[in-house]
Amino acid sequence: MTLKRKLIADMLMKYINREIDLQSLVSWAEDMLNESDFENGSFDLIKDILAHIGLADVHEFGLSWDDCYEYLRRLGYNVKVELIEA
């Protein structure tokens, strides 16, 4: 399997939107780092982001909103948060 930037962005958005929890995101990132090939032209970028996400459950590494924003920006996405009244 070749992992593309879009899939990482999708997984981050799922986490931000509470569709998956942190442990699922971390576990997925670790699996991808172990098993997958990465999109040509973005190999090092994907590797770096996955490696950091895979450590998000370690307190001294973590995964803040700023981290998510920065990862998505580096993946080529602008993030715009909208508030929807419940």
Added chain:
Amino acid sequence: MSRRPVKPENDKNVSLLIAVLVSSRLSNKNYTITSSLNLSPLDFLCFYAILFTMSFQDNRRLNERKFPHWQKLYHGGRRYWLEIKGKHGWKARYVKEVDSMEETVAFYQEIFDGKGNLVEIHEKFPVDKGHRKVKGD
């Protein structure tokens, strides 16, 4: 036993065989290659060996690219690692160990504090044991 050569008219069969083999490797399923492909068992083994070698080389190239550091292990395998910097001087190391066939035998994280002490290990593969604190002396 003499090996029956693959004839030019068998090109389509060869392509099909390769496709089946690649497909079977990708999906981790075993397919029975029928005699309708007109290939001898030795032909089959030769192609499988070629594909296996390609897979080995691909895996090694990929691991070397993902994990910039590695050392040879006594059994012919390798230990690869990738270091990641964290906050307050902490760092982590992803470690991947493979056997002589470049198949993964272990994958884990090591967490080091600001003084370089190993404080935590997370064994991920073959069994996810979760995070384990490492006690100091």
